[in-house]
Amino acid sequence: DARVTQTPRHKVTEMGQEVTMRCQPILGHNTVFWYRQTMMQGLELLAYFRNRAPLDDSGMPKDRFSAEMPDATLATLKIQPSEPRDSAVYFCASGLSRHQGNEQYFGPGTRLTVT
């Protein structure tokens, strides 16, 4: 049963520290998405890649967030420096571009707490 994996599952850090979240998409999927979920804002799209190329990061605060796909099996989301308002659950999802009704498969999320 293929699944999207994310590490770490939980992260507590102090304001100003760098945070790196990792995602392994489902093998064979060519799109990867990063979402952030908070009680106030709900589920927001931060960035997405197709065939490892970044296509849209308009939802991401550019000054502190960065997203990359070093290879087809790894996507990273980095926050530097982190701030308390970054506390949220960060989800990674993968899918097949414009196929299968654009179904996205979500990972279990990384719960980030910045103190």
Next chain:
Amino acid sequence: LAKTTQPISMDSYEGQEVNITCSHNNIATNDYITWYQQFPSQGPRFIIQGYKTKVTNEVASLFIPADRKSSTLSLPRVSLSDTAVYYCLVGDVYNTDKLIFGTGTRLQVFP
């Protein structure tokens, strides 16, 4: 992307049928209607998708009237494990990769 409107929350009891309606008055010709389910502490999960009339799978049914300006997700005989947030999304899924999630409907199932 068409805007969707759905109830913020709904309550039900085990064994009942639950119908969640979503309004999407400005749906475009190429748009599909997709529903996702999110359990607490998990990522959303695809439930069902349709374009018109009725779609049924092992989890739910999706009813779409002829004008497509609304849709209804039907969950038969719910159980406690159906307690979740249900999101209605509308978009041209065969020409765009992005999904835009709204606020969803929080369904609480009671014993």
